[in-house]
Amino acid sequence: NGLDRDRIEFTDEALAEIAEGYTREAGVRNLEREIGAVCRKIALRQAEGGGRRRRVIRRKQVREMLGRRRFLAEVEMRRRTSAPGVAAGLAWTPAGGEILFVEATAFEGKGELKITGQLGDVMRESAEAALSYVRANARVWGSSLPGNWFRENDIHVHVPAGAIPKDGPSAGITMATAVVSLVTGRAVRPDTAMTGELTLAGKVLPIGGLKEKALAAQRAEIPRVIAPRLNQADLEDIPAHLRKEMEFVFVDSIDRVLAEALEERPAAGRRGRSRPASRERVAARPR
Numbered sequence: 001n002g003l004d005r006d007r008i009e010f011t012d013e014a015l016a017e018i019a020e021g022y023t024r025e026a027g028v029r030n031l032e033r034e035i036g037a038v039c040r041k042i043a044l045r046q047a048e049g050g051g052r053r054r055r056v057i058r059r060k061q062v063r064e065m066l067g068r069r070r071f072l073a074e075v076e077m078r079r080r081t082s083a084p085g086v087a088a089g090l091a092w093t094p095a096g097g098e099i100l101f102v103e104a105t106a107f108e109g110k111g112e113l114k115i116t117g118q119l120g121d122v123m124r125e126s127a128e129a130a131l132s133y134v135r136a137n138a139r140v141w142g143s144s145l146p147g148n149w150f151r152e153n154d155i156h157v158h159v160p161a162g163a164i165p166k167d168g169p170s171a172g173i174t175m176a177t178a179v180v181s182l183v184t185g186r187a188v189r190p191d192t193a194m195t196g197e198l199t200l201a202g203k204v205l206p207i208g209g210l211k212e213k214a215l216a217a218q219r220a221e222i223p224r225v226i227a228p229r230l231n232q233a234d235l236e237d238i239p240a241h242l243r244k245e246m247e248f249v250f251v252d253s254i255d256r257v258l259a260e261a262l263e264e265r266p267a268a269g270r271r272g273r274s275r276p277a278s279r280e281r282v283a284a285r286p287r
Helices: 012-022 029-047 059-066 074-082 121-141 172-184 210-219 229-237 240-245 254-261
Strands: 008-010 055-057 086-093 096-108 113-116 153-158 192-194 224-228 247-251
Touching: 008 012, 008 029, 012 029, 012 059, 029 055, 029 059, 074 086, 086 172, 086 210, 096 172, 096 210, 113 121, 121 153, 121 172, 153 172, 172 192, 172 254, 192 254, 210 224, 210 229, 210 240, 224 229, 224 254, 229 247, 247 254
Parallel strands: 008 055, 086 192, 113 153, 192 224, 224 247
Antiparallel strands: 086 096, 096 153
16 A cells, blocks of 8 residues: 555554444454555555655544444444343354344234344244244233233334345344343343244254354443353353453243343333342353
8 A cells, every 4th residue: 555654553443443333254354455445545645745744543534534334333223122122132144243133013913923124034933933932921921911912913023134134043032032022011131132043842942153143242342142051162162351251141941031131120110120140040251
């Protein structure tokens, strides 16, 4: 790009802005490209008579040179879980891990399930399995719904970012949690994201890509991850500093997922409080 090292400097906040707002990958190739784009623009300005002084690139300069963020800040997105019916899941993509929000709502109808968000067949089947399990066990979690509620209401499950194809079974527990949150009126903890396949018997099966998903949660400043107990051995693949910073809750049933994920039912006029940790809760901060 024609610049000497002593002609430009990137602050830590500038590099973080590029990584979080303009790239999405497990490696650094796109990060290098975006840094190179900034350097070329600085070199062009200097060539056009902009002076030869050393330039310090901060967050503001990154946005001026690269334009608006290409990726919405996930830290802001996670606030959506403050309303019942929304849960944060974790997905694996070829570019790395992603936060995957699942939204559920209900309205008068004939007991049908509507699923949107450009989902593949496997993810649609996961949504159907989640709803079937919730229908059979709704009262277990304190729902005060009448017995015919599921027959007289339709449920719509939506996974935003509809332009991006999504598939795989690992959103099963997220979908079940979103629906239970909806029917019980209990919001999902905003500090928690989850991943795991759900069976009709309520068991949580292992998934792939736990390392990439944990990195996505860290990037979104979500410090707590619920994952299948059978993935506990995968902690060895996660960097030590990440294991220290985050809390991993390993579960083998949807009952444990809901106990760890849902807020307590709020009293009238008051916000709900987080559930106390169960004695059955599995290792959170591995040594």
